[in-house]
Amino acid sequence: MVTKKITIKIPTGLEARPVALLVQVASRYESSVFVECEDKKVNAKSIMGMMSLGIAAGEEVTVTANGNDEEEAIENIEKYLSSKE
Numbered sequence: 001m002v003t004k005k006i007t008i009k010i011p012t013g014l015e016a017r018p019v020a021l022l023v024q025v026a027s028r029y030e031s032s033v034f035v036e037c038e039d040k041k042v043n044a045k046s047i048m049g050m051m052s053l054g055i056a057a058g059e060e061v062t063v064t065a066n067g068n069d070e071e072e073a074i075e076n077i078e079k080y081l082s083s084k085e
Contacts, residue, residue: 001066002074009082013056023047025080031067033077044077 010018026033026044033044037059042049044063055061061081065073 001064002070003062003064004074004078005060005062006078006081007060008055008057009084011057011084013059014050014053016051019047019050022077022080023050025076026073028076029065029067029069029073031065031070031073033073034064036062036064 008014012018014022023045034041035044035050035053036042037053037055040053042053044050053061063074063077063081065071065077067073
């Protein structure tokens with residue numbers, strides 16, 4: 001299991017389009033991927049779950065991946081969340 005704290009650098013935060021793209025990135029991996037913000041933890045492959053977090057730009061989230069490709073999953077999710085799209 002790999003866990004990493006990531007600060008959201010996408011200017012609009014995680015609204016509809018960025019969430020859809022994040023779900024696509026997470027869904028490429030076999031590993032289970034979760035995003036945690038404050039006291040909520042949701043499956044990063046669930047568009048409805050991710051939308052429910054309402055994460056703004058500059059907020060810090062904890063991303064956890066568990067599985068065969070967990071390192072690669074965390075690395076690419078961090079790249080996406082840290083991009084200034």
